[in-house]
Every structure is written in structure tokens, then in C-alpha cells.
Amino acid sequence: MKKEKIVIIGAGISGLYLAFLLQEKYDITILEARDRIGGRIYSIDGHDMGPSWVWQHHKNILELIEKFDLQLFLQYEKGYALYDTHNMVEKFMPQQNVPSGRIDGTLTKLIDTLYNQLQDVTIVLNSEVVSIQEQENILIKTKNKEYRSNYAISTLPPRITQNLNFTPPLPTQLQDKMRNTQTWMGNSAKCVIEFKTSFWREKGLSGFVFSNIGPLAEIHDASTSSKNALFGFVRLKVDTDNYKKELLEQLQRVFSIDETEILAIHLVDWKKEKYTATKEDFNNMTAHPNYGIDTSSYSDKILFSSTEFSFEQGGYLEGAIINAQTIAKRLL
Numbered sequence: 001m002k003k004e005k006i007v008i009i010g011a012g013i014s015g016l017y018l019a020f021l022l023q024e025k026y027d028i029t030i031l032e033a034r035d036r037i038g039g040r041i042y043s044i045d046g047h048d049m050g051p052s053w054v055w056q057h058h059k060n061i062l063e064l065i066e067k068f069d070l071q072l073f074l075q076y077e078k079g080y081a082l083y084d085t086h087n088m089v090e091k092f093m094p095q096q097n098v099p100s101g102r103i104d105g106t107l108t109k110l111i112d113t114l115y116n117q118l119q120d121v122t123i124v125l126n127s128e129v130v131s132i133q134e135q136e137n138i139l140i141k142t143k144n145k146e147y148r149s150n151y152a153i154s155t156l157p158p159r160i161t162q163n164l165n166f167t168p169p170l171p172t173q174l175q176d177k178m179r180n181t182q183t184w185m186g187n188s189a190k191c192v193i194e195f196k197t198s199f200w201r202e203k204g205l206s207g208f209v210f211s212n213i214g215p216l217a218e219i220h221d222a223s224t225s226s227k228n229a230l231f232g233f234v235r236l237k238v239d240t241d242n243y244k245k246e247l248l249e250q251l252q253r254v255f256s257i258d259e260t261e262i263l264a265i266h267l268v269d270w271k272k273e274k275y276t277a278t279k280e281d282f283n284n285m286t287a288h289p290n291y292g293i294d295t296s297s298y299s300d301k302i303l304f305s306s307t308e309f310s311f312e313q314g315g316y317l318e319g320a321i322i323n324a325q326t327i328a329k330r331l332l
Contacts (some may be wrong), residue, residue: 006150018324034275050268075101077221131164134302184316
């Protein structure tokens, strides 16, 4: 029996997981604008440059990690934290957080495992979708090719999604909701610094730093089984093209270390990623956004799945998994 066709837009965790869930019943093509898979899950030299943490209450992604026999290790949080102020660097014992874990080998290992589970799924890289039209079937246009299918699923962030040309047009209320939904990681720049030793642990520090003055507003331990590292979220107004001098000054002020301790510095500014963020994402956030978008009034054939659309755990990896499962159940 001939399978119905689905075109999935985006080869991040939502797109790959949807293809994994639906591949036995549907003929699937994934269109990815970047020259790589993974979307906002991305690693450099063994370090997560996008999301990294999974929490104990995120049951669905933990089940997926266990299914693929991937290994988790706990985030290192032992010891004192530091508060970087204009007057001094203060040491304090932080309140105990809910334990979080990271995948051994980075989250890219989950992406690669999902990819390797796909059979007869076509993935087309460097294929930026510009329009989606619902006719007798669905017509999806990229900049240089057309695809026809029975269903289309966009896994792009809402603000990127609403910029596509839809026929029929998105209802005004839905378009406004998409435009007003903050992109997860859309205002983030993540910096990882690799060191010769984990000197902070030797000093009884957890690696957690909160700063009001340095380019890194928040710092955490990012060490792996083979590398000593800290990562920090870069303050929104920092020029990420010219930040290293200030970064070195901050590291020397906070940790009293010599520059020769540093082996490598990696940075990804997600605000500059055209397939992740829009100019509306450049605003500071004081709290986790209120995620969840109901798109059921628009179409039964054009569907939407990314963590921002999820009413449960939106803005986390868990939200992406839950929303993909919801759509897969509907189509199966």
C-alpha cells in the first residue's frame, strides 16, 4: 500500500523525533535550511553550545535517552558559588537546585542516534522553505524546489514560522500569538571556556557565578569526563564580536587565574542565527516565557511542532518531545 507523504520543516530534535515516530506509516521528507541537522542542539569540540540540561521530572525525554542507551551524568554543583559585584567578589553557599543531568557525549549524540534510527527518510539540507500552500494537497516551496505532500509539519520557532508565506493566510490572532512568543534561546549567546585543570573544584567552588558587571552574566561548570570547562550566558548588550578582552578580565577578577590556564574559548550567538532568532527576540527576559500555542483552528493538514508550541514544559527539550508525541498520535 502506498504511503501518504509528510514534509517536515526543520531537522532539529522535533523534526527528527517526528520522523522517527511516523516513518513506518508515512513517506517522509525533512527540509532543513542549515547545512547540518540538530537545529538549536549543536556542539563544538565536545561541548554543548545550545541546550544541555535534562531534569528528573522530564520523563519523556529521559525515557527516550534510556531507550537509546545513552548515558547521563549529574551537573556538578558541589561547593561555594560566587557573586561578582562592582566592589568585590563575594562567596556564598547557594540554595540546593533540583538535580539536572547532561548526556555523556553532548546532546548531539541524541541527534545522531535519532538520525541513525531513520529508514527511508529523505533529509534535504540547505533547503530554506519560503511558502506553504494548502490546495488539494500541500505545496511546499523552497528557494529552488517544490514539494507536494499530504501533510506539512513546521518545527520552526513560532516567530520564524509566521514569517513564511501561508495559503490560506494564518488567522490574525494566531499570527499575533506566534509573533509575540519568545524564541527559546533566541536571545542567548553561550560561551564555553576550556581550561587545563578544574581549578574551581580544587578551591571548593561549584563553578556557579552570578555577575552584574562582566560579559558573562551567569557561569556554570561545563566539564565533561575528559575536559575541564565552564560555560556562561553572555549578557544581552555585549558585543560578541569583541568580547574576549572583557571576558579574560572577568575570569581573572573572579577566579584569580592566569590567562595561560585557558586552552580554548568557544561562542555561539543564537541571536545572530537567522534560522533561530528574529529581531523581536533581542529583548531581556525576567522570567521563563509562558509557552503553548493552539493552532487547531487553522488546518488539519498543516501542523506545528516545536517546544514553543507545547503547553507542557514549553521552552525545554521535554516540551519539544511532548509536542511531537501529541502530533504523532494524531497522525497515527
